[in-house]
Amino acid sequence: MSKIHVTTTVNNEVVEFLADPRETLLDCLRDRLDLTGTKEGCGTGDCGACSVTVDGTLVCSCLVLGVEAEGAKIETIENMAQDGALHPLQRKFIEHAALQCGFCTPGILVAAKALLDKTPDPTETEVRYWLAGNLCRCTGYDKIIRAVMDAAAEMRGAA
Amino acid sequence: MQYHSPTSFDAAVQLAQDATGVTRFLAGGTDVLVQMRAGMVTPDVMIDVKKIPGVKDCVRHADGRWVIGIAVSGAELGANAELVADWPGVVEGMELVGSTQVQGRATLVGNLCNGSPAADSVPGLVAAGATVRVSGPNGVRQVAIEDIPAGPGKTTLAKGEMITAIELPPRGDSGGDCYLRFIPRTEMDIAVVGCAINVVLEGDKITSARIALGAVAPTIVVVPEAADAIIGTALDDGALEKMVAAVRAACRPISDKRGTAEFRTHVAGVLARRAAETALRRAKGEKA
Numbered sequence: 001m002s003k004i005h006v007t008t009t010v011n012n013e014v015v016e017f018l019a020d021p022r023e024t025l026l027d028c029l030r031d032r033l034d035l036t037g038t039k040e041g042c043g044t045g046d047c048g049a050c051s052v053t054v055d056g057t058l059v060c061s062c063l064v065l066g067v068e069a070e071g072a073k074i075e076t077i078e079n080m081a082q083d084g085a086l087h088p089l090q091r092k093f094i095e096h097a098a099l100q101c102g103f104c105t106p107g108i109l110v111a112a113k114a115l116l117d118k119t120p121d122p123t124e125t126e127v128r129y130w131l132a133g134n135l136c137r138c139t140g141y142d143k144i145i146r147a148v149m150d151a152a153a154e155m156r157g158a159a
Numbered sequence: 160m161q162y163h164s165p166t167s168f169d170a171a172v173q174l175a176q177d178a179t180g181v182t183r184f185l186a187g188g189t190d191v192l193v194q195m196r197a198g199m200v201t202p203d204v205m206i207d208v209k210k211i212p213g214v215k216d217c218v219r220h221a222d223g224r225w226v227i228g229i230a231v232s233g234a235e236l237g238a239n240a241e242l243v244a245d246w247p248g249v250v251e252g253m254e255l256v257g258s259t260q261v262q263g264r265a266t267l268v269g270n271l272c273n274g275s276p277a278a279d280s281v282p283g284l285v286a287a288g289a290t291v292r293v294s295g296p297n298g299v300r301q302v303a304i305e306d307i308p309a310g311p312g313k314t315t316l317a318k319g320e321m322i323t324a325i326e327l328p329p330r331g332d333s334g335g336d337c338y339l340r341f342i343p344r345t346e347m348d349i350a351v352v353g354c355a356i357n358v359v360l361e362g363d364k365i366t367s368a369r370i371a372l373g374a375v376a377p378t379i380v381v382v383p384e385a386a387d388a389i390i391g392t393a394l395d396d397g398a399l400e401k402m403v404a405a406v407r408a409a410c411r412p413i414s415d416k417r418g419t420a421e422f423r424t425h426v427a428g429v430l431a432r433r434a435a436e437t438a439l440r441r442a443k444g445e446k447a
């Protein structure tokens with residue numbers, strides 16, 4: 001089975017890798033590019049731990065083939081903190097203790113950022129439905145929702 | 160597995176025709192990648208359709224017809240305000256499929272060809288009278304949506320055939336549609352029952368209607384008797400009751416962990432009544 005050469009942009013950097021055509025983008029990110037911030041919870045699109053954006057759209061990287069990344073622009077959790085400074089969402093997750101084991105956290109942060117990029121002033125209901133595909137087995141969600149709402153307020157300059 | 164990303168439908172059809180072994184088309188991948196992961200399907204040939212020009216287009220033509228590309232995602236449909244204004248029922252059905260992440264990739268044609276009797280986007284398309292354009296070794300044909308699913312996980316498409324576009328008829332001035340489903344929670348679940356209704360009004364009388372049910376038979380079912388019960392009426396109580404009875408009579412559900420046959424049959428009637436009322440309000444131009 002021959003591998004396919006893929007050129008793509010990950011976190012604003014042009015990268016290349018060889019992918020088995022059956023390999024998911026998630027596996028390519030983790031195993032070929034050593035970007036292990038993106039997690040695998042289920043591998044079947046149910047948990048959202050593998051959330052990344054492809055050309056600005058939030059997706060489960062376990063439901064994308066690595067070869068589909070050819071020519072695309074991908075952003076992962078590794079691009080969230082800029083120049084060593086945490087993103088407001090990341091800071092608020094720490095402040096609100098919105099994580100315990102932390103396995104779901106990268107996916108939830110990436111998903112929440114995608115929401116706030118297009119909806120800076122979401123209602124709590126919007127946040128809950130937007131994040132319905134991100135499962136967390138530890139927190140009970142409440143602190144996550146509060147952290148996202150608080151980060152949104154701060155980013156709007158309303159806090 | 161061979162991975163191909165052809166740049167024309169002709170090339171895609173040729174690849175599918177020449178393929179030996181298990182062949183799958185890839186658009187959003189939200190079903191096929193799950194099936195691969197579960198070991199249910201191990202494709203030998205994967206034909207990615209997203210490099211074909213036009214597959215991401217969603218266009219209303221001068222005559223009011225909509226032509227929707229086969230790789231347009233649920234999120235893109237939901238963001239198309241004109242499509243939502245014309246066919247809110249079609250869009251709300253698609254938007255019920257999966258999470259935000261899944262919406263970023265999942266497509267109408269994928270949902271259709273996955274062949275699930277519970278597919279949320281299919282009843283709305285059927286009620287709308289939508290068709291698909293099918294290309295294959297013997298040329299192009301136009302097929303009604305309801306003629307595509309053949310049973311759970313199966314379609315009527317032959318080897319080498321592929322759907323190249325979805326077409327919705329012109330909405331006209333006073334039409335409305337609605338899709339409702341029952342699930343035991345509010346999000347991220349599979350329909351226990353689904354119901355879509357599309358009506359066209361003249362004055363306050365319904366002049367045409369189509370009603371489609373999901374998850375109550377091996378395929379999505381059209382119920383002309385239920386539509387007949389409300390055509391020519393202003394959706395008075397008597398008409399609604401006849402419609403509900405016809406809907407329930409058309410149900411042939413299974414009992415499973417998601418609901419008993421009796422429950423599904425009952426709920427189908429309840430949803431049909433509510434969907435008809437919402438479709439009517441939308442046809443009258445009310446926000447609903």
Ligand code: FES
Pocket residue numbers: 039040041042043044045046047048049050051060061062063
């Ligand atoms: S690992 Fe992708 S959704 Fe769970």
Ligand code: FES
Pocket residue numbers: 098099100101102103104105135136137138139
């Ligand atoms: S913090 Fe453990 S899964 Fe969310």
